[in-house]
Amino acid sequence: MAEQTLLFHDDAMLAHDNGPGHPECADRLRVIRLAVDQGGFEHVRWVAPSAAANEEILVAHTAEHVEMLAGLEGMRSLLDVDTVVSPGSHEAARLAAGAALDAVAALMTGEAANAFAFVRPPGHHACADRAMGFCLFNNIAIAAADAVRRHGCRRVLVIDWDVHHGNGTQDILYERPDVLFISTHQRPLYPDTGAVGEIGAGAGRGYTVNLPLPPGQTDADYLALFRRIVVPIAHSYEPELVLVSAGFDAHARDPLADMRLSAEGFAALLAEVRDIAERHAKGRLALILEGGYDLRSLAHSVNACVAGLAPPRIQPDGSAQMDLSAAHEDLARSHAAHWPCLLP
Numbered sequence: 001m002a003e004q005t006l007l008f009h010d011d012a013m014l015a016h017d018n019g020p021g022h023p024e025c026a027d028r029l030r031v032i033r034l035a036v037d038q039g040g041f042e043h044v045r046w047v048a049p050s051a052a053a054n055e056e057i058l059v060a061h062t063a064e065h066v067e068m069l070a071g072l073e074g075m076r077s078l079l080d081v082d083t084v085v086s087p088g089s090h091e092a093a094r095l096a097a098g099a100a101l102d103a104v105a106a107l108m109t110g111e112a113a114n115a116f117a118f119v120r121p122p123g124h125h126a127c128a129d130r131a132m133g134f135c136l137f138n139n140i141a142i143a144a145a146d147a148v149r150r151h152g153c154r155r156v157l158v159i160d161w162d163v164h165h166g167n168g169t170q171d172i173l174y175e176r177p178d179v180l181f182i183s184t185h186q187r188p189l190y191p192d193t194g195a196v197g198e199i200g201a202g203a204g205r206g207y208t209v210n211l212p213l214p215p216g217q218t219d220a221d222y223l224a225l226f227r228r229i230v231v232p233i234a235h236s237y238e239p240e241l242v243l244v245s246a247g248f249d250a251h252a253r254d255p256l257a258d259m260r261l262s263a264e265g266f267a268a269l270l271a272e273v274r275d276i277a278e279r280h281a282k283g284r285l286a287l288i289l290e291g292g293y294d295l296r297s298l299a300h301s302v303n304a305c306v307a308g309l310a311p312p313r314i315q316p317d318g319s320a321q322m323d324l325s326a327a328h329e330d331l332a333r334s335h336a337a338h339w340p341c342l343l344p
């Protein structure tokens, strides 16, 4: 029988050092490891990832970008105002991408029912040709592209619930119909992309779905949005694999944003996503860690999601803000030209 849930982690990813006071710190993975171990889950197994090879990374990045990061091996360098390379970063970044690749491979071969890759540096801001926003390689875009190329997936769904827009993932996948990218994010907020009108281009037109949200959204607000827009589009698309850019910085206690999700709220979103995977993708679902900068909330939220990868599932609490249904209808109308399933 396949292992239920594989958890990817390697201590070498702790060596990526952004410097003192930086929110994207090694303790993020340390508290996750501790919390999951203390959770005493019987359905999980820890696995060390392999480092991604150049040719695997090149499905999402330019050769110049890959060579630039390789050239900084063992050095310390500032790539933008808050994106750092330290000795150990290159290896960590290759392991982070490798963990996402290994998670997909484990699902496609039936080794695992689902998976969670605990990685740093995170990935969803990394564009094809540059690092930014704490991200060096775009782990989830590499994994999604690899699922198509190596594993023959015809339709991959990428859901990004990190509070920031996954601009790098969008950048890399923008013209592809075989990867559907759906992002919920606070706007305005870094990196200030992800407007509702950014819907993909060329053959990929319609296969980028941005759901920008004002600050203050609760568990119930997010859940209502998922049920009104994300789930119907996903069912219409019929994905063969579901990947989640699982950032936890929409948590109420996160220092970098202003949303009001709880750990249980993330688990409720995961339950929706898991239903999509079970209905269309033989349950094949992998979460790839992105942001989440309040250590305690991060650990709680991750644990709630690990629990949610095995039944019974956690149900959400709280009530929706009553004035949001009109906002959700506006978003649904904006996307209805490409997704008629959203019409009332």
Ligand SMILES: [Zn+2]
Residues within 6 Å of the ligand: 162, 163, 164, 247, 249, 290, 291, 292
């Ligand atoms: Zn984020």
